[in-house]
Amino acid sequence: MKSxxxxxxxxxxxxxxxxxxxxxxxxxxxxxxxxxPEEPWFQLEWKFADQAAKDLGxxxxxxxxxxxxxxxxxxDNLAAGGAQGLVICTPDTRLGPGxxxxxxxxxxxxxxxxxxxxxxxxxxMTKVHYLGISAGKIGEEVGKTLAAEMxxxxxxxxxxxxxxxxxxxxxxxxxxxxxxxASLKAAGFPENRxxxxxxxxxxxxxxxxxxxxLLTQKPAVKHWLVCGNNDSAVLGAVRALEGxxxxxxxxxxxxxxxxxxxxxxxxxxxxxxxxxxxLSAKSHGYETTKMMxxxxxxxxxxxxxxxxxxxxxxxxxxxxxxKDQGIRD
Numbered sequence: 001m002k003s004x005x006x007x008x009x010x011x012x013x014x015x016x017x018x019x020x021x022x023x024x025x026x027x028x029x030x031x032x033x034x035x036x037p038e039e040p041w042f043q044l045e046w047k048f049a050d051q052a053a054k055d056l057g058x059x060x061x062x063x064x065x066x067x068x069x070x071x072x073x074x075x076d077n078l079a080a081g082g083a084q085g086l087v088i089c090t091p092d093t094r095l096g097p098g099x100x101x102x103x104x105x106x107x108x109x110x111x112x113x114x115x116x117x118x119x120x121x122x123x124x125m126t127k128v129h130y131l132g133i134s135a136g137k138i139g140e141e142v143g144k145t146l147a148a149e150m151x152x153x154x155x156x157x158x159x160x161x162x163x164x165x166x167x168x169x170x171x172x173x174x175x176x177x178x179x180x181x182a183s184l185k186a187a188g189f190p191e192n193r194x195x196x197x198x199x200x201x202x203x204x205x206x207x208x209x210x211x212x213x214l215l216t217q218k219p220a221v222k223h224w225l226v227c228g229n230n231d232s233a234v235l236g237a238v239r240a241l242e243g244x245x246x247x248x249x250x251x252x253x254x255x256x257x258x259x260x261x262x263x264x265x266x267x268x269x270x271x272x273x274x275x276x277x278x279l280s281a282k283s284h285g286y287e288t289t290k291m292m293x294x295x296x297x298x299x300x301x302x303x304x305x306x307x308x309x310x311x312x313x314x315x316x317x318x319x320x321x322x323k324d325q326g327i328r329d
Contacts, residue, residue, distance in 0.1 A: 139179020
């Protein structure tokens with residue numbers, strides 16, 4: 001048998017490459033699980049996560065899972081497929097302890113996005129890495145915008161009321177509407193003119209039904225200010241108001257997310273849906289997966305708690321803001 005020294009240089013080079021490949025680190029694979037993959041917000045998160053994967057050279061596995069069973073199954077599948085990390089917006093924050101245990105057993109690094117995990121004691125799981133929204137501050141900005149519009153239009157508190165479409169089962173949602181209400185009160189709006197419309201479901205139909213009940217109870221109100229935990233909540237309330245004859249001249253709604261209301265802004269005639277606090281889907285998609293990539297590759301652990309803020313979009317500025325945010329060309 002010939003010794004290695006007698007092999008041609010090209011063959012030696014090939015053997016060297018093979019040897020290095022055998023000892024190379026495995027390719028990085030990251031799962032990104034969302035609770036409502038059909039929603040524009042989560043589609044944008046995935047879009048920017050895809051961009052991060054392209055820029056940094058890792059494999060992204062996108063998963064939609066609407067319940068706990070699907071989440072736990074997805075974690076098993078990711079582990080079996082060689083993934084090293086998971087970014088997740090859980091369908092139920094109370095699944096937190098189970099997700100943490102499952103991910104740990106599977107050897108997956110874990111980062112929660114959008115909705116913070118809740119422990120068995122009902123408190124946020126602050127030891128789980130999280131990138132989310134400054135929910136209270138976002139809500140406060142909604143309240144400030146509503147108060148400013150009321151003042152601009154010359155409406156009086158005697159003729160005006162607040163409809164807060166609430167979904168208090170979700171801590172983030174509650175923090176948003178609580179923030180809006182607190183901001184309105186701080187602006188001098190009377191507490192006895194602020195009414196909650198509890199949603200049974202966190203979607204447009206759920207808000208529509210809840211708001212219709214409130215409107216039936218308060219038929220004498222001439223002007224409505226509307227807030228909710230997201231665009232869908234405010235859109236449902238706006239549809240209910242329109243059904244009672246309210247228009248952009250007699251009602252003002254401000255949502256949160258800025259991704260589910262674009263069609264509303266594009267309508268030829270303004271509706272009571274005045275504006276929305278646009279959240280940074282790029283931060284929630286690109287930055288989370290980028291942090292996960294460097295955590296896996298370089299051992300650079302991300303901060304335990306990272307919060308993002310929003311910017312107000314209206315019919316007048318939404319096209320330019322969406323362009324600036326990389327959401328539209």
